[in-house]
Amino acid sequence: MTAGIYLQGGTEHSHGLxxxxxxxxxxxxxxxxxxxxxxxxxxxS
Known part of the structure; x- marks a missing residue:
């Protein structure tokens, strides 16, 4: 089994709001x- 990991907004600490x-x-x-x-x-099926 393979899975992807997706981040949304994970760069706030380095790129700001x-x-x-x-x-x-x-x-x-x-x-x-x-x-x-x-x-x-x-x-x-």
Whole structure:
């Protein structure tokens, strides 16, 4: 089994509060979604 680890806003300590602005949060959420969809495998019936 393999699993991905995804962080949202994990850079606040080094990049300040601007790393969680809605614009950057939306971009990161899209990157996470794309990764999840790419890694998704069909369920066995």
């Amino acid at each position: 601007t790393s969680t602005l809605p614009s950057t949060t939306a971009v990161r959420a899209g990157e996470i979604r794309d990764s999840l969809l790419t890694r998704r495998t069909p369920r066995a």
